[in-house]
Amino acid sequence: MIEPGPVITAVGMITPLGLDRDASLAGWRAGRGAVGSIERFDASAFPWPAAAEIRDFVPRKVLPDRKAIKLMSPPARLAVAAALDARRNAGDEAAEDAEAGGLFVAAGYETIDLDSVLRMMAACRGEGDGHPIDVTRLWSDARYRMNPLNALKILPNMALAHVSIATGLRGANSAIGPHGAAGLQALADANRAVASGEAPFALAGGSDSPVNVFMVSYFGAEGLLSRSGNCRPFEDGADGTVPGEAAAMLWIESPARAASRGATPLARLRGFGQAHRPGAYGPPRDPDAYLEAGRSALANAGMVGGDIRRWVTDGWGVPEIDRSETAAAERLFGDAVPTRRCGKGRYGHCFAAAGALEVAISVAEPAGGPEMIWSAGVDGTVAAAVLEPLGEGGRP
Amino acid sequence: MYEGRRAAITGMGAVTPLGPDLRRSWSRLLGGEIAVDRIRAWDPSQFPVQIAAEVREERAIEGLEPEAVGPHRHDRRIRFAFQAADEAWRGAGLAARPPDPARTGLSVGAEAGRKLLQKVAADYACWRQEASLEPVVPHIDPHDYPRLQPWAPTRLLARRYGILGPARTSSTACTSGAQAIGRGLQMSRRGDADVVLAGGTDALVEAFMVTGFALISALSERNDDPRRASRPFDADRDGFVLAEGAGFAVLESEAHARARGASILGWLTGYGSSLNAYRITDSPPDGNGAYQAMRNALHDAALAPEQIGHVNAHGTSTVMNDLSESRAIHRAFGAHASHLPVSSNKGQMGHLVAAAGAVETLFALCSLRDGLLPATANLDHPDPGCDLDHVRGEPRRSDARRAVSNSFGFGGSNATLVVERGES
Numbered sequence: 001m002i003e004p005g006p007v008i009t010a011v012g013m014i015t016p017l018g019l020d021r022d023a024s025l026a027g028w029r030a031g032r033g034a035v036g037s038i039e040r041f042d043a044s045a046f047p048w049p050a051a052a053e054i055r056d057f058v059p060r061k062v063l064p065d066r067k068a069i070k071l072m073s074p075p076a077r078l079a080v081a082a083a084l085d086a087r088r089n090a091g092d093e094a095a096e097d098a099e100a101g102g103l104f105v106a107a108g109y110e111t112i113d114l115d116s117v118l119r120m121m122a123a124c125r126g127e128g129d130g131h132p133i134d135v136t137r138l139w140s141d142a143r144y145r146m147n148p149l150n151a152l153k154i155l156p157n158m159a160l161a162h163v164s165i166a167t168g169l170r171g172a173n174s175a176i177g178p179h180g181a182a183g184l185q186a187l188a189d190a191n192r193a194v195a196s197g198e199a200p201f202a203l204a205g206g207s208d209s210p211v212n213v214f215m216v217s218y219f220g221a222e223g224l225l226s227r228s229g230n231c232r233p234f235e236d237g238a239d240g241t242v243p244g245e246a247a248a249m250l251w252i253e254s255p256a257r258a259a260s261r262g263a264t265p266l267a268r269l270r271g272f273g274q275a276h277r278p279g280a281y282g283p284p285r286d287p288d289a290y291l292e293a294g295r296s297a298l299a300n301a302g303m304v305g306g307d308i309r310r311w312v313t314d315g316w317g318v319p320e321i322d323r324s325e326t327a328a329a330e331r332l333f334g335d336a337v338p339t340r341r342c343g344k345g346r347y348g349h350c351f352a353a354a355g356a357l358e359v360a361i362s363v364a365e366p367a368g369g370p371e372m373i374w375s376a377g378v379d380g381t382v383a384a385a386v387l388e389p390l391g392e393g394g395r396p
Numbered sequence: 397m398y399e400g401r402r403a404a405i406t407g408m409g410a411v412t413p414l415g416p417d418l419r420r421s422w423s424r425l426l427g428g429e430i431a432v433d434r435i436r437a438w439d440p441s442q443f444p445v446q447i448a449a450e451v452r453e454e455r456a457i458e459g460l461e462p463e464a465v466g467p468h469r470h471d472r473r474i475r476f477a478f479q480a481a482d483e484a485w486r487g488a489g490l491a492a493r494p495p496d497p498a499r500t501g502l503s504v505g506a507e508a509g510r511k512l513l514q515k516v517a518a519d520y521a522c523w524r525q526e527a528s529l530e531p532v533v534p535h536i537d538p539h540d541y542p543r544l545q546p547w548a549p550t551r552l553l554a555r556r557y558g559i560l561g562p563a564r565t566s567s568t569a570c571t572s573g574a575q576a577i578g579r580g581l582q583m584s585r586r587g588d589a590d591v592v593l594a595g596g597t598d599a600l601v602e603a604f605m606v607t608g609f610a611l612i613s614a615l616s617e618r619n620d621d622p623r624r625a626s627r628p629f630d631a632d633r634d635g636f637v638l639a640e641g642a643g644f645a646v647l648e649s650e651a652h653a654r655a656r657g658a659s660i661l662g663w664l665t666g667y668g669s670s671l672n673a674y675r676i677t678d679s680p681p682d683g684n685g686a687y688q689a690m691r692n693a694l695h696d697a698a699l700a701p702e703q704i705g706h707v708n709a710h711g712t713s714t715v716m717n718d719l720s721e722s723r724a725i726h727r728a729f730g731a732h733a734s735h736l737p738v739s740s741n742k743g744q745m746g747h748l749v750a751a752a753g754a755v756e757t758l759f760a761l762c763s764l765r766d767g768l769l770p771a772t773a774n775l776d777h778p779d780p781g782c783d784l785d786h787v788r789g790e791p792r793r794s795d796a797r798r799a800v801s802n803s804f805g806f807g808g809s810n811a812t813l814v815v816e817r818g819e820s
Contacts (some may be wrong), residue, residue, distance in 0.1 A: 095680075117604075135603040137442060138604065164673040169674075170673045172418075174566055178545075218537070218540070276559065277560075278551045
């Protein structure tokens with residue numbers, strides 16, 4: 001159960017719509033879309049042509065330690081950029097007791113540092129067809145082609161480590177996931193850590209950069225990616241999602257701490273729930289999974305369906321999943337299905353960042369009442385959160 | 397308040413380089429057996445590091461048949477996780493009387509699947525040569541992506557035991573297993589689940605990781621004397637020894653365990669975590685991150701330093717870790733540190749990375765149960781900078797009631813767990 005106390009006082013983000021919170025929100029408010037042809041790699045052999053890429057990000061202009069940049073995977077770079085944006089937006093005094101600050105990060109990781117590994121593997125090619133690599137030659141023939149820190153660069157917790165180094169936050173922590181539900185899980189962990197006193201404040205969120213050969217091949221083969229290059233959740237003719245790059249981090253602290261430093265509480269995570277369907281790989285197609293997660297989040301928040309003013313959908317743009325989600329919403333909310341918001345048609349599915357990104361946008365663009373946010377992962381988890389706007393954001 | 401903050405440990409299981417189950421692993425640990433040897437899984441003769449602690453004895457269990465785990469049958473992470481979790485699950489009596497699926501949680505510490513990484517890299521190698529993706533596409537097995545993920549063991553364990561409650565995967569390198577058990581404790585405390593299966597699994601003894609860790613001089617190169625290669629806190633230590641395996645525990649709320657008449661093997665009473673924010677390769681020499689984790693765990697368990705009777709150290713056998721951990725133990729326990737027995741299990745079984753914290757926490761509980769603290773192997777000449785009350789030579793008799801287990805990882809994540817002796 002989530003304790004109700006902590007409040008969100010700042011958000012930071014980097015998205016295909018913009019390189020920080022303000023630019024992203026300006027893009028969102030202007031109705032801009034960022035889905036286009038994949039440029040990150042040569043995708044001409046794939047039938048899934050589109051992605052929402054972050055194209056103008058120059059890490060050395062944003063990240064403080066230029067030497068560290070080469071040790072960061074793309075999701076780690078985005079996570080640090082969003083974390084620094086959140087800290088900037090929270091105010092200089094927000095991290096005065098940084099050492100005690102919690103850090104909960106759901107970040108995609110570079111499953112493989114392709115350039116580095118390919119350079120190494122090319123040096124280890126054996127003769128003949130079939131399995132062409134002789135790994136026993138890795139050291140003798142290929143070690144000079146490997147960055148000595150490459151083995152660490154690809155560890156899944158490196159985004160957490162780099163954000164910690166960049167921000168100085170050293171308290172309770174976890175690297176979660178990474179999958180589509182992990183961003184909301186990270187926020188739930190942070191909320192719990194602050195509510196229980198484990199940390200006086202926490203920075204939490206998600207980051208992902210899924211525009212690579214591995215993820216496109218997998219999600220495409222699973223039938224989850226759009227062949228038309230358009231992500232159109234809940235629309236007739238929808239044929240899949242598109243991968244999107246993003247990171248979103250939220251500053252969460254106790255109301256007392258926020259008040260003591262004069263920070264304005266923007267919103268609060270009132271409830272969190274999740275359900276798990278560990279069947280075949282892929283997001284659950286079972287409406288009951290969304291329904292269970294949503295009911296659990298409502299119960300956790302002490303609310304009923306009628307209290308929800310806006311439903312922030314998972315909205316993959318995959319018809320089967322969209323139908324499941326819709327069926328679950330109709331059962332959860334009854335005759336009063338709230339207003340729906342879905343952003344994946346504009347910034348793609350940002351996987352480990354998705355849930356945190358939706359929360360960040362809702363914090364900045366409140367609905368005037370509680371919101372239900374859903375996010376599912378290909379590990380079979382559906383996470384749901386109830387976000388309650390505070391202050392002026394809470395006004396209808 | 398305290399009663400509700402502890403979780404009962406009602407099942408334990410492990411597969412380690414020392415043995416195919418917890419009973420034999422623990423017995424051989426006490427017996428002084430050493431599992432570090434020349435690598436047999438592949439030919440290491442071209443590598444500067446040719447030693448590891450491999451799991452060479454596994455148990456046949458239902459569900460590891462190829463048709464049950466499909467393409468995962470080659471993933472040693474999955475095999476180890478299934479064996480260790482099965483031992484814990486059955487030991488807790490849950491095979492005969494399964495818990496409510498929706499009230500059962502799962503918390504797993506795991507890294508990526510590295511064996512497959514080699515295969516994936518091989519598939520893609522032709523891309524570089526052809527300067528085009530087109531020749532690669534026929535080689536792509538799209539399901540390599542989910543198989544590589546840290547959460548693959550979580551998903552398969554959930555399916556195996558029908559777990560429908562909260563499921564979490566922690567990937568914080570060498571701290572993963574300890575963090576997973578700590579998160580399991582938090583799930584239990586919050587009432588998110590009545591029963592939580594928690595632990596860690598890893599299998600990193602493969603060429604790519606050996607190359608990477610050897611390049612940063614993290615591994616022992618004592619190839620001519622493998623049994624003496626891993627020597628935590630010893631003045632002649634030269635790095636850690638890669639190992640593999642898994643450890644899992646069944647955690648329950650006290651009320652749930654008592655209501656079903658489960659044997660309570662011990663208690664998990666505290667969890668603390670911290671980050672170093674220093675460098676991704678090293679812990680800070682002053683041991684601050686490790687100190688914070690221990691301090692937070694003691695605070696979480698509402699214990700004074702003097703109430704701890706044993707430290708199962710991370711003790712990797714690297715120069716920096718052992719120095720900084722020693723300083724951290726002194727800082728966390730103050731004057732009590734001078735007569736607080738410290739053991740590291742890694743001298744005998746190497747470093748199980750994402751599984752290390754889980755297995756070593758179970759060993760810490762076995763120590764309390766049996767009143768025997770295992771010795772740190774190969775600790776012939778303790779480093780003067782590591783001036784602790786080391787258990788050396790033979791296991792030491794002890795009536796300690798509570799112990800801490802430390803885990804510190806690449807990337808700076810640290811975790812400490814507090815365990816307490818059970819009732820039987």
